[in-house]
Each structure stands twice: as structure tokens, then as C-alpha cells.
Amino acid sequence: MKTELHCHTTLSDGATGMEDLFRFAKLGGIDNLAITDHDTIDGYDQALVLAGKYGIRLIPGVEISTFDYSCNRRVHMLCYYYQDRELLNRFLHRIQENRRVTAQRMLEKVSHEIPISIPTVREYAKDSFCVFKQHIMRTLIDMGYTNEMYGPLFKQLFDAKTGSCYMTPTFPDVYETLEVIRQAGGLAVMAHPSEYRSMELLRELTAKHLLDGIELWHPRNLEEDKEEIAQLVSKYGLFATGGTDFHGMHSSRCHRLGTFTTPDDMFYRMEAQAQR
Template identity: 35%
Template sequence: MNRADLHTHTTASDGKQSPTDNVRLAAEAGLAAVAITDHDTVAGISEALDAGARYGIVVVPGVEISTAENGTDIHILGYGISWRDPDLLGRLEELRSVRGKRNERIVARLNELGMPITMEEVAAEAQASPRGDGSIGRPHIADVLVRRGFAADMRDAFDRYLGEGGAAHIVPPRIAPEEAIRWIHEASGVAVVAHPGLYRKDDLVERLLEFGGADGIEAFHSDHDEVAEHRYSRMAAKAGKLATGGSDFHGTRQGVVFHGPIGSRTVDASIVPRLLGERAKG
């Protein structure tokens, strides 16, 4: 297939598979390209690029930057970034420190709700797999909730506690989406609004396309239905911007693939040169 999955996570952030595993899975799925887009880190890119050379598959260096708008988490994907750029690395390190404080607040809230888990348990869950920078995310907290019997599985943990509207959902002070877009552009990358259907704020998405500098929308995503995919494809086309897509693969937890398997959401690989262009720097 001449297809590309442009949204996957690895053990460099909160995924369960190594960067090499993601590239291998993409090759086994018959894909031509795969993007590595870990949360607020580029620690998995070097390994993935090496694996891409071995498996004969194009690896798009990427990142998923955490931002917020009026109390809603908004994620911005960066593609073809100069991933060794010192300014970008410093900025991402600052974001990871915010993530750490958020995790502590989530655990404290869960304690208030009668679930006496600890940050030590969460850290131990994260350390079960080697990570490039020690990043801890909500899936690690979910793993502890499941193991302790407070949630049936990953999806249940997010629906009831950790996702938007959940009892322990915390949105810490974050940079604005426009700031993340600027960072990506300054790192010679292409900025795309991730999974817009999860925000239920189409006016915000349109604003980022028209005035915020976003280069595209992730129209195709594991949590988008067909109606949403058509809507965001049309929105991107109307704005003259890119429509990208990907599985948002995080690996398998408790037998459930989160969000979807690699290759389950793809776009034509002809988009990849537009994401890389002259931007693929080492």
C-alpha cells in the first residue's frame, strides 16, 4: 500500500512499543511511511530513523505538543521538524515539567475520590519499559488504576477519570496552540491540529487554520467517525490546508489497542514529501 500512518506513540512517551517496534509494525502493515509523534519529546526519533533504514520504510520525524485553550487540551502535531534544534529541545523539556506537575495533581484528585494510588506506583509503571527521557503520561496512571481494580481497562479509566469530563481530569497551565505552531515553524516543521473531533470546538479549529498559522488538520483518526472525517477533510480543503491522518497508536494495554492499531487510519503517502520537503534535518 502506498499509505502512511502519521500519528504513533512509542516508549519515548506513553506508548507501549519501542520506536523500532512501531516501524516494524508499520512495515508489516504494508505501509510506505510512519510518523513518530511522541508527546512533548523527540527522544524516539533517532532509533526510529535507524529502524526505517533497516525495514525500508520512510520515517517522518514528529512531535505532539500539549497546549490548552480555555481549559481544553489541544494537541498540535509537528512534522518534518529539525528534531535536534536546541531551542525546540529546551521548549519541550519545559513542557514535560508541566506534565509532571499535572500528573501529581491527577493522583492527588484520585486519592480524594477514594483511590489511594501513589506517584511511586505510576513511576514504576512507566519504568517497566525503557524511555528516552522518563516521560510519564495519563496512560501510565490508567495502568495503575486497572491493576488496582479501580477501572476495567484503559478506555474505562479515561472515560470515568482521566479524559475530558472525567472526575480526575486536570488541565494545567499550558501554552496556547498558536505558540506551539510557532515553535514547530521555527524548527522548520509543518504544524497540524491533532484529532479535532475530540475537542468539539470547530470554531477554534477553523481559527487556527485561518489565523493561527496551522498548516493542516488531522482529519482521519481512530476516534473520528466517517461523518467527522468528511467534515474535517472539507474544512481543510476549504482553507487550502493539508488533511492528514493516523491511528494515534499507543500500543496494547490489558488486551486493548489504544487508540487504534498502526495502519488502521492512514492517508496517501504522497503527502509525506510535503511534510518533509527540505525540513528533514538530522
């Protein structure tokens, strides 16, 4: 059985439309699939129809943008098997609005620095609730400023520390986010702990029994962190997940959908936890 639990579509910052994603999943022999777009579950109903069409089991999911204010770092939290969509959506709409405001300001800053076709940016972002950096970069590639999504120009504009146009939206605190996931009846899984150097927070959250699982098999997790993640999973009786974090041509690394997956025993453990 092949289980892919982390991928994105054009509803957030992915380059692949929903139906194409299911086509790719079918071609890749994927049996279980979670669509985890950033801060939106608006694609769930469409995904459910497509899952039936392509004979793939859909796992409800979303990747929530949060913040650890104790050390001033972003954190991504995956939520699976949510039950209360209305409650979760109210929370996500707050994040979406903050993202929209920040994205508009970033786009304005880019337009002051580089002549850019804003209608083209909007066209790339038409399925999403806001403009993402990838939509801006696609436009700059089209206009001949660069031929790379994540090359020197991306760094110049959007590097988190030195980027001339980078701005961080106001994200909810990680503890508030975990409480919302719990209230919505979902399972809380910390995404790619290596990416934002979140191992210290991970130790804290697992010790407080606030997580159901940890994303272990991910292209950007460091080997030394993966070893400790496996130990924490065992110590606290959690489940470990795997996902490719697929963004299509917007991916920062070249991996096909289904390259990083969740082993059957961990998926069964996750399912059992969701049914409690």
C-alpha cells in the same frame, strides 16, 4: 505506498516500545512512519536507527499539547519535519515539566483515594518523561481494581469534568505553539479536530493561514467534521493527513497500526511543503 503519521510509544503514553512499533509497522506493510509521542522528540535518534534496520522511512514528528484559552479547550498540534531540534526541545521541556508536576499531584490524589503500588506505576512509566494516566490504570488493573483501561474507574478518577483526581497541566497557548513550530522550521498540522470540539478554532486558524495541514483520517473525527475538513483543505491549499493514533494496549479503540493512513498525493504535497 502506506504512510502512518500518528502513533505513540512508551516514551509518552503508548504501551509499545520503539522497536516493537517498527516491527509492527514492517508487518503491516508501512513504508513511511512518523513517531508522534506527546511533547517529546527524545526518541528520534533511536527511531532513525530502527527505521534503517527495518527499511522504513522515518518522518520527524511530535504531538504538542496546547490550549485554546479563548474557549478553555485543549488542542493537540502535530509538528512534522522540524529542523531546529534545540529550539523545539526548549519549548517541549516547559510542557514536560508542567506535566511532571501535575502528574505527581494526580498520583498523590489517587493514592489517597485508592491504595496503589506507586513503584509499579513508576515501572510502567520508566521510559516516559512523566507518569501518564494509563500507567496508573495499568497498575490498578494489575491490582485487581478493574479489568478495563477506560471503564467506570477511569471515569471516576480521570474524567475531565467529574474525575476526582483529574488535573489539567498548564499548556502553552495554541498561537505560541504555532509560532514555535514555524521558528523550528516544522509543518503545523491540527490533530483530530473533532476530539476537543476544535472546529471553530480550525476555521479561525486556516483563515489566518497559520496551518500547513489538518489531520483528516483519524478514528475519532466525526463524519460531518471530516466533510468540512476536506473543504478547508481544498479552500486554503493545505494537505490532509491520516494516522491511527496508535497507543498499543493503551488505545481507547481497537485499531492496528496503519489502519488510518495518508494518501500518496497528500504525502507528496506534505513533502513538497517541507522542502520549501
